[in-house]
Amino acid sequence: MQIEIKDLTYCLNRKKILQNIDLKIKDGDFWLIFGPNGAGKTTLLKIMSGLIHDFQGDARVKGSDIKKISTREMAKVISYQPQFEEFSLPIRIRDILLAGRYPYKSFFKNYSKEDYRVYDEVVRQLELEPFVDRDINTLSGGERKKVMLASAFIQDVSIILFDEPFTFLDPEAVSNLKKMMVEMNRMGKTLVVVSHNFETLFPLVNKIIALKQGQIVYSGKKVFDKDILKETYNTAFERITVKEKEIIFLDD
Amino acid sequence: MTKKYLLIAVVGLVILLLLPFIGVIKIDLQSLVSTGESTDSFIFWQLRVPRTLLAFLVGSTLALSGLIFQNIFKNSLATPYTLGVSSGAAAGAVMAMKLKLSIAFLGLNGIYIYGFTGALVTIFIILAVAKIVKSFSIYTLLMAGIALNFFFSSFILLIQYLLEFTETIAVLRWLMGGLSISGYSEIIFLLPLYLFFVITTFLLKNELILISGGDQFAYSKGMNVKTFRIFIFIMVSFIVGVVVSIAGPIGFVGLIVPHISRLIFKDDFRSVIYFTIFIGGLLLVITDFLARILIPPVEIPVGIITSFLGAPFFLFILISKLREN
Numbered sequence: 001m002q003i004e005i006k007d008l009t010y011c012l013n014r015k016k017i018l019q020n021i022d023l024k025i026k027d028g029d030f031w032l033i034f035g036p037n038g039a040g041k042t043t044l045l046k047i048m049s050g051l052i053h054d055f056q057g058d059a060r061v062k063g064s065d066i067k068k069i070s071t072r073e074m075a076k077v078i079s080y081q082p083q084f085e086e087f088s089l090p091i092r093i094r095d096i097l098l099a100g101r102y103p104y105k106s107f108f109k110n111y112s113k114e115d116y117r118v119y120d121e122v123v124r125q126l127e128l129e130p131f132v133d134r135d136i137n138t139l140s141g142g143e144r145k146k147v148m149l150a151s152a153f154i155q156d157v158s159i160i161l162f163d164e165p166f167t168f169l170d171p172e173a174v175s176n177l178k179k180m181m182v183e184m185n186r187m188g189k190t191l192v193v194v195s196h197n198f199e200t201l202f203p204l205v206n207k208i209i210a211l212k213q214g215q216i217v218y219s220g221k222k223v224f225d226k227d228i229l230k231e232t233y234n235t236a237f238e239r240i241t242v243k244e245k246e247i248i249f250l251d252d
Numbered sequence: 253m254t255k256k257y258l259l260i261a262v263v264g265l266v267i268l269l270l271l272p273f274i275g276v277i278k279i280d281l282q283s284l285v286s287t288g289e290s291t292d293s294f295i296f297w298q299l300r301v302p303r304t305l306l307a308f309l310v311g312s313t314l315a316l317s318g319l320i321f322q323n324i325f326k327n328s329l330a331t332p333y334t335l336g337v338s339s340g341a342a343a344g345a346v347m348a349m350k351l352k353l354s355i356a357f358l359g360l361n362g363i364y365i366y367g368f369t370g371a372l373v374t375i376f377i378i379l380a381v382a383k384i385v386k387s388f389s390i391y392t393l394l395m396a397g398i399a400l401n402f403f404f405s406s407f408i409l410l411i412q413y414l415l416e417f418t419e420t421i422a423v424l425r426w427l428m429g430g431l432s433i434s435g436y437s438e439i440i441f442l443l444p445l446y447l448f449f450v451i452t453t454f455l456l457k458n459e460l461i462l463i464s465g466g467d468q469f470a471y472s473k474g475m476n477v478k479t480f481r482i483f484i485f486i487m488v489s490f491i492v493g494v495v496v497s498i499a500g501p502i503g504f505v506g507l508i509v510p511h512i513s514r515l516i517f518k519d520d521f522r523s524v525i526y527f528t529i530f531i532g533g534l535l536l537v538i539t540d541f542l543a544r545i546l547i548p549p550v551e552i553p554v555g556i557i558t559s560f561l562g563a564p565f566f567l568f569i570l571i572s573k574l575r576e577n
Contacts, residue, residue: 051471075474086466088326092519095461102462103474108455135519155473 001063002027002159002190003048008057010043010214017043018214021057025192025207027158030185032222034198035211035232041194042083044211045161048192049080061159075103079152083164085144087136093147094132097123100154122153142173149180160184162193166200178204199237203246224248256516260527264534268308271541272300276548298434305439307431307540307554308533309446310499311509315532316453317488318506319513319525323464324484327390328514329569331506332492335393336400337374338503341489341496343404344370346423348497350411361441361497368493374400375485429500429555431540438498449491450529456480461521502555504562505536511569 003025010018018040025031033041046052047059050066059066061077100122101115111119123129128150136144145165152160162181166174182204185191195201202208202222210217210232218228229237238251273279273296283292318331332338348366381396382388408427412420433439453460459480462470470477496502509532510524517523536554539561543554 049472051468071471071476072474075472078472080468080472082468085469086326087464087469089323089328089464090514090519091461091465092521095458095519095521096465099458099462099465099469099473102458105458110458151473 001025002029002061003192004058004060004063005048006058008047008055008059010040010047010052010055016214018047018055021216023209023216023219025159025190027190028185028188029190029192029207030181030205031192031207031209032198032201032205033192033194033209033211034196034201035217036234037196038213039196039211039232040214041196041211042163045080045163045192045194049078049161050074051080072103075155075157077157078159078161079155079157081145081148081152081160081162081165083167085136085148090135090137092132093128093134093136093139096136096147097128097132097151097154100151100156103155118154118156122150126150126153140170140173141168142170142176145169145173145177146180149184158188159190159192162191162195164195165193166195166197174200199248199250202248257523257526260530264530267534268304268537271537272296272304274541275300275544299432302433302436302439303431303540304537306433306442306499307537309439309442310431310495310502311505311536311539312529312533313446313449313491313495314502314505315509315528315535316450316525317492319510319528320453320460320484320488321506322510323460324481325388325390325393326464326466327393328511329390329507329566329573330393331510332371332488333501333503333506334566335374335378335397336404337371337489337492338496338501339401339404339408340370340372340374341367341493342370342427342501343407344368344373344493345497346408346411346427349419349423350415363497364494366493367497368490370404371489371493371496372486374404375489379485425553426500427555428553429502429558430553431499431536432551433498442494442498445491445494449487452487453525456484457522457525500553500555502536503559504565505532505558507569508562508565509535511565 001024003023005021005023008018008021009016021044033044035041043052047055047066048061050061050069050071053067061069061074064073098111098115098119101111101118105111105115123132126146128147131139131143131147136147139147149160165177169177178200181191181193193201193205202224206222207220208222209219210228212232217232218225224239226237229235236251237248239246239248241247273281277295279296280292283290284296314332318333321331321335322328344366345363348363377400378393378396382392385392412423415423459470459475462473462475463477463480467477510528513524513527513531517527536558539557540554543552543557546552
């Protein structure tokens with residue numbers, strides 16, 4: 001079991017953002033959390049990544065209580081990929097990638113030979129050599145996502161959480177990122193993706209959560225159920241198959 | 253790259269070694285090496301050399317504090333001076349002067365403790381404001397900084413008003429920023445703190461890089477962001493508090509130097525640190541030299557020169573930042 005959430009409720013300024021959430025994320029799962037804006041998707045993801053602690057209920061990562069686990073231990077297990085990277089000062093990509101080894105490094109010490117070995121391996125695998133000496137702010141949205149994912153790889157986590165990964169990406173970058181996700185999942189990583197445009201992701205995943213106004217409409221094995229979609233989005237969706245590909249579209 | 257380093261280091265060192273020899277009073281080189289007391293040797297060894305050393309330490313400290321603040325707040329306009337931390341330290345120091353608090357506590361001069369407290373209180377007010385509005389945007393930070401700057405300025409004026417006439421002059425002169433010391437007592441006190449500050453910054457360079465990528469990024473890499481920030485704020489408040497207590501609130505060094513360093517070395521953060529430390533010191537040594545010789549025999553307060561140069565520079569960065577967006 002990777003992540004287990006029992007009867008979780010989270011309020012912000014007396015408003016219930018999430019209510020009675022139960023969830024079990026197993027090894028190798030590929031989850032899509034979808035729902036309209038304001039459904040609480042990002043909040044749920046932030047709770048899983050340990051960024052929010054003041055919730056009621058129980059949330060565990062690999063059996064340990066999320067509220068008690070140390071930041072460093074958490075970073076060895078989970079990588080949270082936010083929607084926006086807030087890099088405003090120049091930062092070298094090499095430093096961002098090496099930061100993936102930060103949880104394994106002892107305080108005040110420099111990165112070790114082993115750290116550099118892991119770094120070199122991932123840089124070679126993902127063909128990032130041309131980028132490492134550049135400033136992250138000079139990259140395009142898609143390249144940036146790739147670097148951040150590479151950093152998670154170097155971090156050697158087993159769970160990767162994505163918040164709206166396709167925003168601001170051009171079609172080519174979307175396609176590349178989708179391929180990377182499928183590949184990572186095939187390699188055994190557990191993925192959880194939050195997105196409101198579920199048409200793009202639905203064909204890739206194997207588990208889904210439909211979230212509306214902080215409550216779960218449906219969670220479990222992937223099914224294309226028009227009633228669930230209708231209830232979640234208040235809009236009708238339709239599905240067809242073209243060239244053995246699932247196409248989902250708005251039926252308006 | 254190494255050539256660039258070497259050139260900067262050599263030119264810098266030559267300037268550092270040369271400037272103490274130049275001034276309104278010509279120094280007879282013969283008297284410096286000969287044994288026995290002479291006015292020239294006193295001016296050189298007891299006034300100019302310690303003054304140059306102090307200028308270097310103060311400039312270097314202010315520049316490095318500026319760089320650290322920029323990384324922690326992820327913005328090149330956020331420095332101890334622009335956020336009002338220096339004013340807070342000054343207000344604390346002036347209060348100590350008024351209350352005649354020269355009582356030593358744990359071997360520390362009372363003024364230093366008040367300067368440190370003033371700086372720390374300012375930082376925590378800014379953090380409280382940012383927390384209430386849930387935004388660490390530069391707008392929030394600078395606005396809070398402006399408000400605090402106004403408040404502390406009035407506070408300092410009030411205390412000045414209550415002081416004896418002669419004390420008022422002394423405090424006024426100190427507020428303009430000055431590095432004229434005689435002897436080495438301030439340096440003996442400041443040097444170990446400075447070395448601690450510089451070495452700690454180097455040891456924490458990875459954390460400073462991580463935090464400049466945002467709290468969420470640093471956290472997701474396993475860094476304990478809260479503890480780190482509190483440690484940095486206490487350390488910077490302390491050193492800025494001490495420096496301001498000694499030399500007055502000298503502005504803009506912490507803004508100009510890190511900015512230039514980043515323009516030259518961009519994303520190479522290690523080189524940015526080296527450069528900031530060295531050029532910060534060098535810049536204030538040169539500025540202080542100008543303060544000594546520009547309109548002899550009058551000495552211009554060094555803080556006035558840095559502000560004259562720094563304020564337009566601040567506007568320049570602000571304009572280029574706003575045009576970017």
